[in-house]
Structures are given as structure tokens and as C-alpha cells.
Amino acid sequence: MNATRLAILAILIPAVLGGAFMYYNIVYAGYAELTPEQVGEIQLVSVVSGEPEPIMLDNVMAIDTVEDGVRISGAISFRACFDAPQSQAMLSETFEIMGDPVPLTAPSWFECFNAQEIGKALEDGEAIAFMSEENISFGVDRVVAIMPDGRGFVWHQLNACGEAVFAGDNTPEDCPEPPEDF
Template sequence: MNATRIAIVAILGSAVLFGGLMYYQLVYAGYVELTSAEVGEIQLISFVSGESEAILSENVKAIDSLVDGVRLSSSVSYRACFETPQSQAMLMETYVIIDDAVPWTAPSWFGCFDAREIGKALEDGDAIAFMSQENITFGVDRVVAVMPDGRGFVWHQPNPCGEAVFSGDPTPDGCPDLPEDF
């Protein structure tokens, strides 16, 4: 009876230990905070040129799972927060707006990015989402949302090409060719 209890305690203890380790890996070790040089400029796609152009931004904070060129987890792990003095009205007149933006949650310790708040603001029409870069990696777009108070948020989300491929379906018409290393 005593050996059975020891075995049960050992099994439960190792499950708790490895569960805690897995949680740490997913929430903390899987992300790194990026420097402003690593983030670069916040960009939106212009109506006129069709190219990404830098907008004014300050107080940029970002995280990703890309460390020294090696992706530790998925290509949708990028999140950033910033402030811009540019008004929503000016941005709407100049840059491509998207309607299907859905922010993905960030780790709780990255407090400036609240996906629920951003999502609700997008649904209510308070925030406006813009295309920053299509196919930043195959099937994943970079999206920027700007609030009326000038707070901005950046994330990666799958586009229709990526959703099809990730689901195992054929790519829709107009998608770029799949990279060989995909």
C-alpha cells in the first residue's frame, strides 16, 4: 500500500512539474521582447501606391517568438503596441482598411495588448483596422488597428490562402505559390 501511494505521488508530482514547465514555455519562454530596431517602422499599405508606407509612431512595444532568426512557435505570435499622433480620419483617407481583422490574444504579461478590448472596439467601429503587409510569411498578413485616442496595435493573422492551406484544403485562386520549405 505504501509503494502505491509513493507511485501515485510521483506520477502526480511529475505531471504538475511538467505542466508548469509547459505553461512557462508557452507563455514566457516562447516570446521575447523586441527592441525598436527589431520592430522597425509601423507601416500601412497606401491606396495610391499599393506599397507599405511608414506612419508616425512612438512608444512602440513588441513581442515575438522569433529569436536570432529562429521561430520558436507559430508565425502569428507577433504583437505590438504603439501610439500615433495621426488621426483615424487621415489614416482612413490614405491607407487600405480591412474588415475581417480579428486580434489574437497575447500573453497576459504583455499588458498593452488586450485582444478583447481591441476586438470589441473593432466590432463597435471605434477602432479601424488597416492592412500593413500581405503575406508577411505565406498565408499570414500583418494587421494594424488604431483607436480614436491614437493607441495602435499590430498582430499577424491568417489570410484566406493560409486558412485553406492550414486546413489542408487547396489554395483559393489568386494565392501565391507555396514556398518549397513550407
Template sequence: MNATRFAIVFIVGFSIFGGALMYYQLEYAGYVELTPAEVGEIQLINIISGNPEAILSENVEAIDSLVDGVRLSSSVSYRACFETPRNQTMLAETYVIMDDAVPWTAPSWFDCFDAREVGKALEDGDAIAFISQENINFGIDRVVAILPDGRGFVWHQPNPCGEAVFSGDPTPDGCPDLPEDF
């Protein structure tokens, strides 16, 4: 085999290996399934008090990249699915609604979380998104969306403060101070 063919085989082989490694890193590495005890209560912010309150939830499934208190990936890796017997109307009258919620995709093996389905339901007005916790980490909010059939979905997404900082812009008025270790 001449040097050119060897170089081509090496480059193609290395590219295939690199692509497979990247796919594994995006889909599997660092994610762990959480127990319901690790997830805790699904909470929404009450309109009147401004405080988070637990809602009834069953069949909770969740993943994150936080292992033994160490974050292996970004703050937006958290995803959860659950069911609630509470109806959307009651929830919308009691808890703070989030207008600009956009679900982030989950790894393909986490079957219960379909970001396309949730996103379409939000766009069509079939699902309602609520703020669960603001600034769970600086610039990241926890969002909960509920479908009419009682299925719920939880994810983290950047808020305006986070979007500004992550893009290198100054923070908008009303943002908390940046943590020193940020």
C-alpha cells in the same frame, strides 16, 4: 507507502510539473522584447499605390519569437503596441482597411496588448484595422488596429490562403505559390 499511493503521487506530481512547464512555454519561452530599431517602421498599405507606407509612431513596444533570425515559435507570435498622432479618419481615407481582423492574445506579461479590448473596439466600430503587410510569411498577414485615442496594436493573423493550407484544403484562387520549404 504502498505502490498505489506511490503511483498516484507520481502521476499527480508529474501532471503538476507538466502543467507548469506548458504554462511557461506558452507564456514566456521563446518570446523576446524587441527594440524600436528591431521593429522598424509601422507601415500601412496605401489605397492608391498599393505600396506600404510608414506612419508616425511613438512609444513602440513589441515582442516576437524570432531570435537571431531563427523562429522559436509560430509566425503569429509577433505583437506590438504604439501610439500615433494621426487620426482614424485620415488613416481610413489613405490606407487599406481590413474587415475581418481578429486580434490574437498576447502573453499576460506583455501588458500593453489587450486583445479583448482591441477585439471589442473592432466589433463596436471604435477601432479600425488596416493591412500592414500581406503574406509576411506564406498565409500570414500583419494587421494594425488604431483606436480613437491614437493607440495602435499590431499582430499577425492567417489570411484565407493560410487558413486553407493550415486546415489541409486546397488554396483559393489568387494565392501565391507555396514555398518549397513550407
């Protein structure tokens, strides 16, 4: 084998191994399945009081990048699926409907959460998205979407304040002050 081939192998082998390592860390190693107790209550904002109120749910499955109670990744990694015994009609009359929800993809192994299916259902008006909690961490809102068959999905997405900060722009005037450690 000549020196050129050895040099090519010396570059390609670490690159392939490094790529595989990064892929594994992003898709598998960073996420942990959460118990319903770790997820806690899922709340929606009441149209009457403007305050979050817990909703009933069954069969909760969730993932996040939290290890021993410490977040090891960004605040938008949380995803959850559940069954809601309440109807869409009851929920839409009781809780704030959210404008412009954008479900974020989940790792492929978390099969109950299909962002493309949820997004299409939201676009077609089949699913309804609700505000769960504004600024669950600075610049990030918790969103809940309910399908007509009662399946529910939860994710975190950037709000206008978060989008401005992460883009390096000035925050809108109605944004809270970012935390000092932000």
C-alpha cells in the same frame, strides 16, 4: 505508504511538473521583447498606390518569438503597441481598411496589448483596422488597428491562404505558391 499511493504520486508529480514547464515555455520563455529598431517600420497599404507606406509612430513596444534573429515559433506570435500621431480620419482616407480583423491574445505580462479590448473596439466601430502587409510570411498578414485615442496595435493573423493550408484544404486560386520549405 502503500504501492497504490506511490503509483499515483509517480504519475501526478511528473504530470504537474510537466504542465508547469509547458505553461512557462508557452507564456514566458518563448517570447522576447523587441526594440523599436528590431520592429522596424510599421507600414500601411496606400489606397492610391496599393503599396505599403511607413507611418509615424511613438512609444513602440513589441514582442515576438525570435531568438538571435531566428523564429522559434509560428509567424503569428508577433504583437506590438504604439502611439500614432495621425488621426483615424486621416489614416482611413489614406490607407486600406481591412475587413474581418481578429486580434490574437498576447501573454498576460505584455500589458499594453489586450485582444479583448481591441476586438470589442473593432466590433463597435471605435477602432479601425488596416492592412499592413499581406503575406508577411506565407498565409499570414500583418494587421494594424488604431483606437480613437491614437493607440495602435499590430498583430499577425492567418489569411484565406493560410487558413486553407493549415486546415489541409486546397488553397484558393489567388494564393501565391507556398514556399518549398513550408
